Amino acid sequence: MASGDAKGGDDAVRAWLGARAPEAEERAAAANAALTTGTSLSDSEAEHWVTVYGFSKDERAIVLREFQRDGDIVNFGAFNDSGISVNWLHVRFATKESARRALRRNGQNISGIMVGVKELDAKSRADVGAGGSGEGRL
Secondary structure: OOHHHHHHHHHHHHHHHHHHOOOHHHHHHHHHHHHOOOOOOOHHHHOOEEEEEOOOHHHHHHHHHHHHHHOOEEEEEOOOOOOOOOOEEEEEEOOHHHHHHHHOOOOOEEOOEEOEEEOOOHHHHHHHHHOOOOOOOO
């Protein structure tokens, strides 16, 4: 994907993820409702989330497509209101088991991209809980 195609890639990712599961809108609505609380995520909510990092904005579609193999992705985004481009995404899976599978991918090479995967840290829990710029909400 060329660097100028990043926006198109975002649209393609959203379309592809939405087509993967007809009930995605219902799950996303429930997930997004939890994000409007303005507080940090609880432990049980955070178990559905991982942070994936180590890739460029142009590679997001590739990375998300690969992580979709671990389970249905119902929300993703940087939740970063600074306006600075970042090399990570917070990804919410429909189930905590899917998030655990994703965590096992830490350090793997995905289509030539070495990615890291970790649980949400305290700041990320607060950012996601506050509902910052989660541009990938489905």
